[in-house]
Amino acid sequence: xxxxxxxxxxxxxxxxxxxxxxxxxxxxxxxxxxxxxxxxxxxxxxxxxxxxxxxxxxxxxxxxxxxxxxxxxxxxxxxxxxxxxxxxxxxxxxxxxxxxxxxxxxxxxxxxxxxxxxxxxxxxxxxxxxxxxxxxxxxxxxxxxxxxxxxxxxxxxxxxxxxxxxxxxxxxxxxxxxxxxxxxxxxxxxxxxxxxxxxxxxxxxxxxxxxxxxxxxxxxxxxxxxxxxxxxxxxxxxxxxxxxxxxxxxxxxxx
Numbered sequence: 416x417x418x419x420x421x422x423x424x425x426x427x428x429x430x431x432x433x434x435x436x437x438x439x440x441x442x443x444x445x446x447x448x449x450x451x452x453x454x455x456x457x458x459x460x461x462x463x464x465x466x467x468x469x470x471x472x473x474x475x476x477x478x479x480x481x482x483x484x485x486x487x488x489x490x491x492x493x494x495x496x497x498x499x500x501x502x503x504x505x506x507x508x509x510x511x512x513x514x515x516x517x518x519x520x521x522x523x524x525x526x527x528x529x530x531x532x533x534x535x536x537x538x539x540x541x542x543x544x545x546x547x548x549x550x551x552x553x554x555x556x557x558x559x560x561x562x563x564x565x566x567x568x569x570x571x572x573x574x575x576x577x578x579x580x581x582x583x584x585x586x587x588x589x590x591x592x593x594x595x596x597x598x599x600x601x602x603x604x605x606x607x608x609x610x611x612x613x614x615x616x617x618x619x620x621x622x623x624x625x626x627x628x629x630x631x632x633x634x635x636x637x638x639x640x641x642x643x644x645x646x647x648x649x650x651x652x653x654x655x656x657x658x659x660x661x662x663x664x665x666x667x668x669x670x
Contacts (some may be wrong), residue, residue: 421553454562460629462487468509484513495526542568587617601650
């Protein structure tokens with residue numbers, strides 16, 4: 416007998432879940448940045464919310480945890496408009512961003528075309544991603560958000576496939592879910608003997624409170640950019656996170 420299947424329902428009013436972009440959506444996205452990381456194919460590490468750019472504030476300023484490249488993220492829980500498109504360019508310039516991500520409820524065709532044009536007429540050092548955030552549920556289930564990529568840099572998918580976690584290694588959240596490392600493990604660094612406790616969200620608990628791995632390592636080193644996985648050391652094994660994930664992938668090639 417065929418099991419009874421539910422009906423996937425889209426929640427079209429995003430504000431029933433996130434009434435306000437700044438107070439509700441941006442903090443949620445910051446706490447759940449791994450969802451966006453998975454959608455775009457890079458390990459995003461949040462540096463700051465409402466980060467200043469002159470008289471304006473970019474919703475989220477972040478970096479690629481593997482490369483240190485700068486990322487600005489602008490949120491819009493409505494359909495795209497000219498005002499936000501202009502802000503994106505201002506933020507990209509002000510933050511010297513390498514990647515700009517525009518998250519919207521609905522992408523209008525003229526703005527999709529504008530992002531495509533930007534990707535075609537800028538250097539390969541900078542890229543623009545336009546994506547829609549969607550909400551779904553089945554019956555009375557919890558609401559499930561997802562990100563749908565509408566426009567991205569030329570050959571982006573091919574580039575990410577060529578440098579996926581089999582080459583760069585899995586993200587810290589993957590390492591936790593696969594058991595390579597565990598919440599409560601102690602992390603040290605190549606910079607000094609300070610210790611931090613690994614948390615289940617991939618952040619670390621330091622003497623100054625919870626921080627992302629990247630932010631903690633940058634503070635320890637004083638450097639503007641750090642390769643998280645090469646400089647974070649798993650105290651129990653004495654190996655870097657980079658070495659641990661490389662070993663795991665060699666033993667588990669199906670991952």
